[in-house]
Amino acid sequence: MSTDNHKKNARERRFATKLIHFGAEIDEQTGASSVPIFQASTFHHHDIFNPPQYDYSRSGNPTRQALEDYIALLEGGARGFAFASGMAAISTTFLLLSAGEHVIVTEDVYGGTYRLLTSILDRLGIESTFVDMTDFEAVKAALKSNTKAVFMETPSNPTLKITNIAQTTAWAKEHGLLTMLDNTFMTPYHQRPIELGVDIVLHSATKFLGGHSDVLAGLAVTADEALGKRLKQLQNGMGTVLSAQESWLLMRGMKTLQMRMESSERSARRLAEWLSEHSEVTAVYYPGLPNHPGREIHEKQSLGYGAVVSFDVGSGERAKALLSKVQIPLVAVSLGAVESILSYPAMMSHAAMPKEVRHARGITDGLVRYSVGLEDIEDLIEDLDNALRP
Numbered sequence: 001m002s003t004d005n006h007k008k009n010a011r012e013r014r015f016a017t018k019l020i021h022f023g024a025e026i027d028e029q030t031g032a033s034s035v036p037i038f039q040a041s042t043f044h045h046h047d048i049f050n051p052p053q054y055d056y057s058r059s060g061n062p063t064r065q066a067l068e069d070y071i072a073l074l075e076g077g078a079r080g081f082a083f084a085s086g087m088a089a090i091s092t093t094f095l096l097l098s099a100g101e102h103v104i105v106t107e108d109v110y111g112g113t114y115r116l117l118t119s120i121l122d123r124l125g126i127e128s129t130f131v132d133m134t135d136f137e138a139v140k141a142a143l144k145s146n147t148k149a150v151f152m153e154t155p156s157n158p159t160l161k162i163t164n165i166a167q168t169t170a171w172a173k174e175h176g177l178l179t180m181l182d183n184t185f186m187t188p189y190h191q192r193p194i195e196l197g198v199d200i201v202l203h204s205a206t207k208f209l210g211g212h213s214d215v216l217a218g219l220a221v222t223a224d225e226a227l228g229k230r231l232k233q234l235q236n237g238m239g240t241v242l243s244a245q246e247s248w249l250l251m252r253g254m255k256t257l258q259m260r261m262e263s264s265e266r267s268a269r270r271l272a273e274w275l276s277e278h279s280e281v282t283a284v285y286y287p288g289l290p291n292h293p294g295r296e297i298h299e300k301q302s303l304g305y306g307a308v309v310s311f312d313v314g315s316g317e318r319a320k321a322l323l324s325k326v327q328i329p330l331v332a333v334s335l336g337a338v339e340s341i342l343s344y345p346a347m348m349s350h351a352a353m354p355k356e357v358r359h360a361r362g363i364t365d366g367l368v369r370y371s372v373g374l375e376d377i378e379d380l381i382e383d384l385d386n387a388l389r390p
């Protein structure tokens, strides 16, 4: 079977099969069962009049290319790009905008994206407005004459608010706006934004895609070839690329994405239900709970609820007591790994946000975020139950 046929067929298969048979799973030259790590910065020109396909690893590396084709296949897009981190992917993509242009952004966007927009891109003349995207009227009201793009993150972090993706992209298209979406929490297993009209999907692959808390990486996928060309120029021009070693490690992790997501999500659903009944817990945020305000929209645009559950224990003292008493999860920044990770937004991811703004967004001093790993859920619950005891 020729490679072209092989790739075409891969696009028609189901997700779990795509994860394993993504086109580069067998090395064409040797038959090796994994993509070789091309640990080379440059490539010999055998024929000076006929430049090789790869000539310098910033511009292109076969190992990185395999990863880039892999994520494009999973997201159903035209071209994929791999970056040194999630923020490298997001910052490079924002440079599609120019000075004097304006972008509408999800209010409770990832802290690093907020910092990029409010302390770096603003200096370069790229303006942003943050809106509560659960309110479509607020999104529309943020449109200005110089608006060029909309940046979504859904579910958002840490209170898991839901943006209606198809409604937003349809409106954005009417106004000629570029749409970008940070799909880190859902991954292409649960949510494929390009199918809902998004132009560029972004990932911190450091989280669920890598899945093992051992690789820092970012990915982007463009819906079409023309945008892909523009992003390629930026990736090469900015030099924000992922190394061959890290590309290989990331692909290794991605192969088990579906199995990991299924298991972690099953546990997260059970954990969210258990927390909802707990007398020491004042609020639980999880899109799979019947009382979650965005549940209906989320179910229309996603195939699952994910593995992140946030909950409020009522006060900063109680949150700190919980964090010091839990035995199983890693108490850390980050999420989406084989091990459970418990974070404390008020002192970690959202520490830089003014207290009033933080509280207004539901990020109280009692709020903690639980990213459910692959441990036995009964052990996780017993551990939390002990740690929650007054």
Ligand SMILES: *Cc1c(COP(=O)(O)O)cnc(C)c1O
Pocket (backbone or CB within 6 Å): 085, 086, 087, 088, 110, 112, 153, 157, 182, 184, 185, 203, 204, 205, 206, 207, 216, 217, 218
């Ligand atoms: C972690 C994260 C990022 C940033 O990714 P890095 O790999 O840490 O640079 C961006 N968006 C979301 C939603 C994240 O969780």
